[in-house]
Amino acid sequence: MSxxxxxxxxxxxxxxxxxxxxxxxxxxxxAVDGVTLSVAPATTLGIVGESGSGKSxxxxxxxGLEEPTEGQVQFDGKPMPQLKSTAWRELRAxxxxxxxxxxxxxxxxxxxxxxxxxxxxxxxVGSDKERQDRVETLLQSVxxxxxxxxSYPHELSGGQRQRVVIARAIATNPDLLVCDxxxxxxxxxxxxxxxxxxxxxxxxxxxxxxxxSHDLKVVRNISDRVAVMYLGRIVEEAAxxxxxRRPLHPYTQALVSSVPVPGTALKDxxxxxxxxxxxxxxxxxxxxxxxxxxxTERCRVEVPAFVTVEAGRKAACHLVPAASEN
Amino acid sequence: MPLVEISNLGVAFSGVPVLHxxxxxxxxxxxxxxVGESGCGKSVTWLAALGLLPGKATVSGSVKLGxxxxxxxxxxxxxxxxxxxxxMIFQDPSSSLNPVLRxxxxxxxxxxxxxxxxxxxxxxxxxxxxxxxxxxxxxxRFDNYPHEFSGGQNQRLMIAMAxxxxxxxLVADEPTTALDATIQAQILDLLISLRQExxxxxxxxSHDLGAVSQICERVCVMYAGRxxxxxxxxxxxxxxxxxxxxxxxxxIPRLDAGRERLIPIPGTVPQAGRMPAGCAFAPRCAHxxxxxxxxxxxxxxxxxxxxxxxxxxEEPNASAVSVSASAEKVEFA
Numbered sequence: 001m002s003x004x005x006x007x008x009x010x011x012x013x014x015x016x017x018x019x020x021x022x023x024x025x026x027x028x029x030x031a032v033d034g035v036t037l038s039v040a041p042a043t044t045l046g047i048v049g050e051s052g053s054g055k056s057x058x059x060x061x062x063x064g065l066e067e068p069t070e071g072q073v074q075f076d077g078k079p080m081p082q083l084k085s086t087a088w089r090e091l092r093a094x095x096x097x098x099x100x101x102x103x104x105x106x107x108x109x110x111x112x113x114x115x116x117x118x119x120x121x122x123x124x125v126g127s128d129k130e131r132q133d134r135v136e137t138l139l140q141s142v143x144x145x146x147x148x149x150x151s152y153p154h155e156l157s158g159g160q161r162q163r164v165v166i167a168r169a170i171a172t173n174p175d176l177l178v179c180d181x182x183x184x185x186x187x188x189x190x191x192x193x194x195x196x197x198x199x200x201x202x203x204x205x206x207x208x209x210x211x212x213s214h215d216l217k218v219v220r221n222i223s224d225r226v227a228v229m230y231l232g233r234i235v236e237e238a239a240x241x242x243x244x245r246r247p248l249h250p251y252t253q254a255l256v257s258s259v260p261v262p263g264t265a266l267k268d269x270x271x272x273x274x275x276x277x278x279x280x281x282x283x284x285x286x287x288x289x290x291x292x293x294x295x296t297e298r299c300r301v302e303v304p305a306f307v308t309v310e311a312g313r314k315a316a317c318h319l320v321p322a323a324s325e326n
Numbered sequence: 327m328p329l330v331e332i333s334n335l336g337v338a339f340s341g342v343p344v345l346h347x348x349x350x351x352x353x354x355x356x357x358x359x360x361v362g363e364s365g366c367g368k369s370v371t372w373l374a375a376l377g378l379l380p381g382k383a384t385v386s387g388s389v390k391l392g393x394x395x396x397x398x399x400x401x402x403x404x405x406x407x408x409x410x411x412x413x414m415i416f417q418d419p420s421s422s423l424n425p426v427l428r429x430x431x432x433x434x435x436x437x438x439x440x441x442x443x444x445x446x447x448x449x450x451x452x453x454x455x456x457x458x459x460x461x462x463x464x465x466x467r468f469d470n471y472p473h474e475f476s477g478g479q480n481q482r483l484m485i486a487m488a489x490x491x492x493x494x495x496l497v498a499d500e501p502t503t504a505l506d507a508t509i510q511a512q513i514l515d516l517l518i519s520l521r522q523e524x525x526x527x528x529x530x531x532s533h534d535l536g537a538v539s540q541i542c543e544r545v546c547v548m549y550a551g552r553x554x555x556x557x558x559x560x561x562x563x564x565x566x567x568x569x570x571x572x573x574x575x576x577x578i579p580r581l582d583a584g585r586e587r588l589i590p591i592p593g594t595v596p597q598a599g600r601m602p603a604g605c606a607f608a609p610r611c612a613h614x615x616x617x618x619x620x621x622x623x624x625x626x627x628x629x630x631x632x633x634x635x636x637x638x639x640e641e642p643n644a645s646a647v648s649v650s651a652s653a654e655k656v657e658f659a
């Protein structure tokens with residue numbers, strides 16, 4: 001990994017303890033199981049996967065909101081400080097999170113201007129007057145009017161609320177934004193407005209983004225690079241322009257094929273059998289093998305390594321040969 | 327005679343109109359898509375047709391199932407239609423199933439209500455339906471509770487329950503929205519094969535134009551309580567004529583395209599109580615004129631397509647389109 005990356009995660013593992021019943025035996029569920037990724041400044045890494053694939057947990061680990069069971073996160077060349085230490089709190093100003101449901105992320109009883117200004121108060125940025133000016137500038141930069149600072153969340157539409165959440169997230173000029181399904185709750189005509197806003201903010205402010213979504217079309221549009229997760233592991237990572245045009249991992253192929261293309265009938269599509277497995281009962285070998293039509297005996301036994309398969313492309317599959325120079 | 331004929335259907339909640347005169351005909355065995363953003367009235371249309379709206383809603387117009395008029399008809403008659411001739415499945419399957427009853431029993435209940443079977447025969451029929459919708463090992467899983475099934479399997483159970491009454495029409499309201507991409511593909515595939523096997527008509531309500539195009543031959547695009555464009559799926563995707571439809575297409579990123587900037591539709595959907603005077607889309611429309619702001623355009627057209635717009639977008643080669651469309655003659659009110 002190069003030193004130019006803003007954030008790097010190495011072999012992250014997050015284990016949760018799950019107990020069946022009050023006195024049942026505890027089982028360890030590996031929600032994230034050996035994830036290595038990095039995001040360069042002013043670029044976007046898309047993280048896609050189905051529910052339970054560990055993509056949101058990965059996002060929280062990147063932000064240091066949870067401590068990894070194994071592995072570590074390096075932000076700007078330094079390891080993530082300990083949870084809730086002073087250094088960790090100071091780092092909050094440099095990394096922010098945008099949530100899926102803006103109504104749940106905003107306080108209904110506080111005017112939006114106050115909420116957007118809250119990070120400035122917490123991190124003691126500027127004087128009162130400067131903060132007020134900055135809040136108005138922030139509202140304008142996300143496409144809201146200055147005089148809307150006194151509005152309450154219920155007075156705004158869903159798209160406007162998400163703009164407020166984004167304005168609050170960029171208030172402290174962060175270097176990294178983790179967006180967890182930021183447009184999934186929005187209608188398509190509004191979704192495009194918010195995607196364009198995120199891209200504009202990235203261009204003008206050089207923000208690095210980790211964009212977590214299950215919507216491949218949105219991820220294709222916003223990301224430079226894309227990581228595909230399945231059951232806690234990254235199974236394929238490549239440039240956004242390559243991975244959707246020519247997916248290499250059988251799971252990525254099925255995912256890409258499952259996106260309905262307007263105007264074409266449902267044929268020649270790979271329809272996967274079965275469901276994503278439960279992380280508590282991970283299949284042996286490659287976790288995807290029970291649903292994979294190409295699985296061989298080796299896939300049932302041996303976990304495939306996540307290796308470079310082409311220049312700038314990595315995959316974890318026994319059937320995709322590793323690049324010869326490695 | 328069409329299977330279902332909706333004419334001038336209107337709905338108002340506490341006096342605020344949300345549905346402004348819907349005209350829609352469903353033929354036997356046909357698959358029709360209703361697309362639109364939240365609040366456009368695509369679900370309300372069918373909830374009103376089946377008498378499932380709360381008391382504060384006033385329904386006007388007519389919904390005819392064959393010769394029977396459904397609007398304002400007594401409860402016993404509607405109960406016979408609901409689940410029997412017209413079945414409906416919803417977005418969130420786990421909240422539609424009763425969590426404290428075994429899944430198989432809930433399907434058997436629908437079987438005994440609609441087919442008059444009981445005991446072991448009802449159970450056998452329920453297992454057959456579970457098998458039909460692709461629940462593996464149906465006989466053994468009959469006694470499982472809904473939480474022991476995954477989200478996709480819960481939706482399959484809902485479909486099995488809907489099939490219990492051997493309906494002529496299945497109304498699927500966003501049936502795949504809450505599901506993962508690979509499971510969504512499975513459910514779409516299931517609906518297509520069930521339609522081939524049973525010959526039932528499907529109304530597929532969704533905001534996902536891609537999913538609609540997989541299942542339906544005909545699509546109605548709705549905006550703010552009205553149908554604004556209606557034509558065959560193939561034609562709609564080739565040449566959308568209403569500026570709103572076109573705007574929807576432009577706003578959706580494509581998997582096979584690059585990272586170009588999206589073209590959003592400016593502004594937001596008007597609120598039900600504050601509708602603009604003319605065309606509801608006029609304030610967001612780049613093609614609107616004085617006329618659009620004063621008068622509501624009627625849904626009109628020929629050759630199997632209708633558009634509610636004073637300034638529809640031009641078709642690049644209109645002659646070629648009319649030739650291919652002349653085969654199916656559809657009447658629009």
